[in-house]
Amino acid sequence: MAVPVYRGSFGRREAERLLWRAGFGPKPGQAERLAKLGLKRAVASLVSPPRERLTGPAPRDDDGNALAPRDAWGHDHLWWLDRMVRTRRPLVERMTLVWHDWFATSNDGVGSQKLMLRQNALFRKRALGSFSDLLVEVTRDPAMLLWLSGTDNSRWEPNENYARELMELFTLGASRGYTERDVREQARALTGFRNDWNDSGPANFRYDRERHDPGVKRIFGKRGRFDWRDSCRLCIHHRPHPSFFVLKLWSYFIPKPPSATTRVALERLYVRSNYSVRPVVAAILKHPDLYRGPRMVKPPVVLVAGMLRGLGRGVDTDSWAWIGDMCGQHLFYPPNVAGW
16 A cells, blocks of 8 residues: 655645745745756655755854853754754754654753753754654653653652653553553653762763662563663554554644545555654655645744745844744743643
């Protein structure tokens, strides 16, 4: 069963829609150039882009100074917005935003712009790779460990925060294929992480087997002495995962849910590719529904980045940070674990 492919005309209008859905809108002349490639080559250029090289003037604050994304309020937002504006890899940057929303982590709970930027780099590195690998990396990511109490989860005092969201928001969906017992047992499997504290804040994040519960757990009907890696693996290989993954990923690109036939075809593609993101995204970007379906509301940061790209203007004022905050999308500060 193949995923349907759009067979209509692919001109400037279709190329513009593709660039908005798979990035942050076109720069002057970019839509026309993309249209000349045709749909197949246009999508291939997005999902397999060249090495990153930001083009244009470096970002500045109101006083003309270089940004300090690790220290100054709002400069982390400006730093990432600048990447959205100047990138030559718009889909990679857009997928970084997708994963920031999918694994929504807020600096309100982390308290370290340094760790949030480290997580952001992880999302960019794994943007179109293996979702299984991404999940493993996110599970041990310091920002996530602080955000969802991973370092507070020990064999003596299990904490269910991450275990619950791992299944409900990240891999399976609310009340799909798991029970409260699974939550408790997953929490036991996820025990063992810890960190130290110094004058600069949390540091030296690591896995300590002395804090891990080595006992037998029963998760999704399977028994074993599961640890945190097993916890991720069991979720990825659980029957409800492919449908959850496909439907959630689809929703970032197309507002109307896919047909049952398309959903099943995408699920099979996902599993057949060993849980790789790239082929599924490519199939979605070539699907007829992307070009024939309804318009899609742009997230505030996408709208702003697209406006700056279209105008050929860079990030040259602190104002974009508080404007983003007023619009309800301050990067690195999603409202809750469910994202925006």
